[in-house]
Amino acid sequence: MLTVLQILDSPSINFLLLIKELLSNFLGGLLIWTVLVLILYIVLFYGARFLFRRLNNEIGILTLNVLQTPLLIIFILIFIKIAIYSLGALEYLAFIERLLTAAIIVFSTYLVGELFTQVFAYYLSQYAEKTEAEWDDVLVPIIKNTLPIIIFLIGSFFFYKH
Template sequence: MLTLLQTSNSSAIYSLPWLEQGGILGIAIVLGFFLYLLVFSVLKSFFRRSSNEIGILTINILQTPLLILFVLIALKVLTYSLNLLEHLPLIHRLLTAGIIVVTTYLINQLFTQVIAYSLSKYAEKTEADWDDVLIPLIKNTLPILVYLIGGFLFL
């Protein structure tokens, strides 16, 4: 039996990793989609019941970029584990660049929208004078800093 396996050049022997990784990919897609729907629907309903505006805003901002980020990371892990594109390092670099771009966008949206919104709500309660200066400063300079850091990581 051992000599049969050693002398056999059957493609069925070599296709087992493809089947295994394909099955893992299929299970990961189904579980990821289920968890995505479950987590975001549960969190949205929880924040709506508790009338937490910042939580709802955060969930709405996170929903699409996290899905794109999950897909890009899954593609990168899959191509790396299967050695599909070992001769095309450009694809790995493009996937890494895509992950960095989506992460930079996500961080920018969280900082500019969620933090600025929470600071403006806090400033309305306290009626402080610093809200006229700090909030526009955060909204205008923070995206520049985030995109500069993301641009350096992108290169």
């Protein structure tokens, strides 16, 4: 008959206790990051949008509209990666961490590309309308068409590196 000390000292019980501790750390970290991202999201997108509307800042509102979805996805991927990293004892998570890093790079490249094609191009076109020079009217379409290609090439280099 097994005694209580033999059962408590068995490897399976120790393994289950280790899993319980790792999962509680993982879920605790996940909860903390969820609350932080939610607070940051509310402050950034609702507070800043209110401020930009009161100041009649079209570029600020456009920037927030472009940033809203990709930035949220990037934050979620980052905090999942940090939470998985806290589970460091598990060996099979290295592939998942690399996959998350690649996804962060893809969404970051998309975000930068959208910022340059929509926000920066909008600002340049507004500036070109105010000036009397003709060279900026020619330069703005060239920048609108070539800058996304350069950004996605740089992003693809980072993606293939990881």
